[in-house]
Amino acid sequence: MSAAHAPGPVTTDVPYLDVLDPAFRFENPEVAEAQERHWYANTPLGQLVLRHAEANDIVRDNRLTHDGPGFMKQNGVTGGPVYDWFVGALVNQDGSHHRRLKSLVNKAFTPRMVNNLRPVIRETADRLAGHLAATGTCDFYADFADRLPLTVMTELLGVPAKDFPTFGTWSSDIGLVFSLAAGGDIPARVEAAVTGLYGYVDQLMADKAAHPGDDLVSALVAARNTEGDVTEDELRNLVVTMVFAAHDTTRLQLANAMATFVEHPDQWRTLGERPDLAVQAVEEVMRWRPSSNAVFRNAVDDFEFRGETFPAGTMFLVGVQAAQRDPRAYPGGDTFDITFPRQAGVLQFGGGPHYCLGAPLARMELAEALPALATKLPPPSYAGEVTWRPAVGITGPNELPLRFG
Numbered sequence: 157m158s159a160a161h162a163p164g165p166v167t168t169d170v171p172y173l174d175v176l177d178p179a180f181r182f183e184n185p186e187v188a189e190a191q192e193r194h195w196y197a198n199t200p201l202g203q204l205v206l207r208h209a210e211a212n213d214i215v216r217d218n219r220l221t222h223d224g225p226g227f228m229k230q231n232g233v234t235g236g237p238v239y240d241w242f243v244g245a246l247v248n249q250d251g252s253h254h255r256r257l258k259s260l261v262n263k264a265f266t267p268r269m270v271n272n273l274r275p276v277i278r279e280t281a282d283r284l285a286g287h288l289a290a291t292g293t294c295d296f297y298a299d300f301a302d303r304l305p306l307t308v309m310t311e312l313l314g315v316p317a318k319d320f321p322t323f324g325t326w327s328s329d330i331g332l333v334f335s336l337a338a339g340g341d342i343p344a345r346v347e348a349a350v351t352g353l354y355g356y357v358d359q360l361m362a363d364k365a366a367h368p369g370d371d372l373v374s375a376l377v378a379a380r381n382t383e384g385d386v387t388e389d390e391l392r393n394l395v396v397t398m399v400f401a402a403h404d405t406t407r408l409q410l411a412n413a414m415a416t417f418v419e420h421p422d423q424w425r426t427l428g429e430r431p432d433l434a435v436q437a438v439e440e441v442m443r444w445r446p447s448s449n450a451v452f453r454n455a456v457d458d459f460e461f462r463g464e465t466f467p468a469g470t471m472f473l474v475g476v477q478a479a480q481r482d483p484r485a486y487p488g489g490d491t492f493d494i495t496f497p498r499q500a501g502v503l504q505f506g507g508g509p510h511y512c513l514g515a516p517l518a519r520m521e522l523a524e525a526l527p528a529l530a531t532k533l534p535p536p537s538y539a540g541e542v543t544w545r546p547a548v549g550i551t552g553p554n555e556l557p558l559r560f561g
Contacts, residue, residue, distance in 0.1 A: 173197040173204060175473075175548045176337055182449065182477040182547055188490075191478055195462065201230070201337060201548070202471030204478075208485030208500055210462060211474045215451055215507040217461075220472065222510075223454035224248030230471070231336040231343075237350045238343075242333055244393045247510065254509060257394065260386050261513060264375035270517050273311055277521055280307045281528040288560065289532040293539050296414055296556040301407040304525060308517070309402045313395075314364065314371030319356070326352040327403040330396075334450060334549030342546075350396070357395045372398070406518055408447035408545075408552030410525060414536055415553055416445050420492050421535035427494060431527035437494040438522040439502060443480040444492045446504040450548045451476060473548065476504045534561035 171190035174180060176199075181187075190197045191206040198204075205211045214220065224243035233239050242248060246257050284300050294300065302324065309315045330349035332342045361377055368374040373395055380386045386394075417424040427437050451474040459466040481489045485500040505512035512518075540557035 170194050171197045173199050175199045175201060175204060178338070178546075180547050181544070182475060187475070187478050188481075191482060196472075199473065202473055203466070205472055205474045206478045206482070208479045208482040208503070211451075211476075211479040211503055212500075212507065214453055214461075214472055215474060215503060215510075217453070218508070219455070219457070219459060220453035221250045221456050222248040222452065223456070223471075226454055226469070226471070227452060233336070233343075236347065237354065238333065238347050241350045241354070241393060241396060244390065245397050246394060247397070256385060257390060258509075258513070260376065260379055260383070261394065263379055264372050265513055267516070269312070269372065270520065273308060273517070274520060274524070276307060276311055277304070278524045278528075280304055281521075281525045285525075285528040285532045288529070292561060293557070293559045296411060296558050297407065300525075300529075301410040301414075301556070302403075304410070304521060305403045305406045308406075308521060309399070312372050312517075313398060313402060314369050314373050315360065315399065323353060323356050323399065324403075325349070326356070327400050328407075330400045331404040331408075331550035332545070334452075335546040335551075337548075338546040353396045353399060354392060357392055357399065361392065361395060401512075401514055402517075405447050405514075405550060406521055408550060409442065409518065409522060411552045411556045412445040412447055413441040413522065413526060414529075414556060414558060415542070416441055416492060417530075418536050418538060418558075421537075423492060423494050424530055424535040427527060428530035428533075430495075431531055433494050434523045434527040435519075436497060437526055438519055439498060440492065440494045440496075441522065441526070442502045442504060443486070443489075443498060444477075446476045446480065446502065447550060447552050448504040449476050449551045450474065451503065451506055474503060475548075476502075477547075479503055536560050 171193050173186065173190055187206070195207040195210045196203045196205050205214055224245065228234065228239050228242055246254065246261070249257060281304060284303055288294050288299060306317060306320050310317045326349040329345040330353060333346050335342055336346065360373060364374040364377045368378060376391060376394065380391045427433055453472045453474070455466050455468055455470040457468050459470060480486070480502055483489045486498055488496065505515040536558045538557065539559040542556060543554045545551045545554060
């Protein structure tokens with residue numbers, strides 16, 4: 157499966173970055189050089205937005221859409237389970253369809269529901285960190301990064317903890333949909349994940365309809381049955397997306413945080429001595445190494461922006477990590493420093509009507525987890541080889557063996 161080149165201006169003064177090269181990382185020097193030359197770079201997928209100001213405007217510009225069918229077509233997918241899930245997903249809806257689906261979620265996913273999770277998140281993070289302190293080495297995914305979101309999923313979504321081995325791999329692999337262009341085994345893994353999660357969620361929703369509980373999936377099923385303006389397929393799609401979002405993006409952001417602290421042990425010691433910096437540390441970790449490393453937007457019509465005309469069909473990829481290190485928005489942005497307050501916000505949660513509903517919960521999980529670890533454990537280091545998912549998309553280490561001290 158290969159991506160076609162998206163239409164768009166290709167001029168000699170605009171840099172080119174091959175984001176499909178397995179060696180491409182946003183930390184590579186050529187990315188900073190391209191950012192200095194121009195606000196975007198041409199890529200095999202479209203225009204990669206590199207600067208914060210332009211990225212911030214693009215994610216909020218209502219002239220642009222998400223064009224799920226266009227993204228699928230560009231990646232050679234014209235039908236099947238992956239196409240149906242992705243095109244129908246809340247994140248790929250615009251206008252009245254998006255407002256209708258988001259309204260259903262908003263009625264169930266309230267700030268109070270999120271705030272009520274803090275005690276169990278804190279207790280779980282503290283307990284898991286204590287286990288790591290007792291052993292000194294770990295598989296960070298298995299011993300922490302998977303377990304904390306699992307607790308949240310159990311409490312928030314009503315997903316039984318005993319089911320996690322059933323869908324754990326699926327909820328990780330489905331996020332690779334944003335990396336389909338990388339090819340290899342990724343398309344097959346994404347299709348298996350979508351198929352598996354659809355079957356699991358069908359059973360979960362049937363259980364909630366028969367035996368409702370005090371959880372988000374029960375509330376969504378009840379709201380759908382009462383109001384009737386959301387179809388069964390739409391509800392299934394929503395729940396599949398929530399299962400994925402509640403697990404994969406958070407586990408990867410936790411892993412990205414630990415990989416960052418491996419490279420910055422003094423910052424880890426600072427957080428351990430000053431846990432009051434937790435909220436600021438979370439923002440800095442997400443700025444420095446975000447787990448959602450591309451926000452996509454598409455031009456339905458010819459698009460005038462920054463003095464250029466981009467033809468209809470142009471895809472913009474917001475290079476989140478590059479934009480979040482842009483020195484124009486973040487003075488000293490090429491330095492990771494949890495003690496330095498940043499004025500510009502992070503971009504990985506999108507913007508405007510599509511701002512991520514789960515952002516407050518993700519921040520809460522990280523803000524409880526990082527100080528729990530840093531106050532109990534010396535700085536981490538790698539205890540084995542670490543490889544990485546593709547840089548564009550939902551990204552992070554494939555594995556994370558750590559040693560403390």
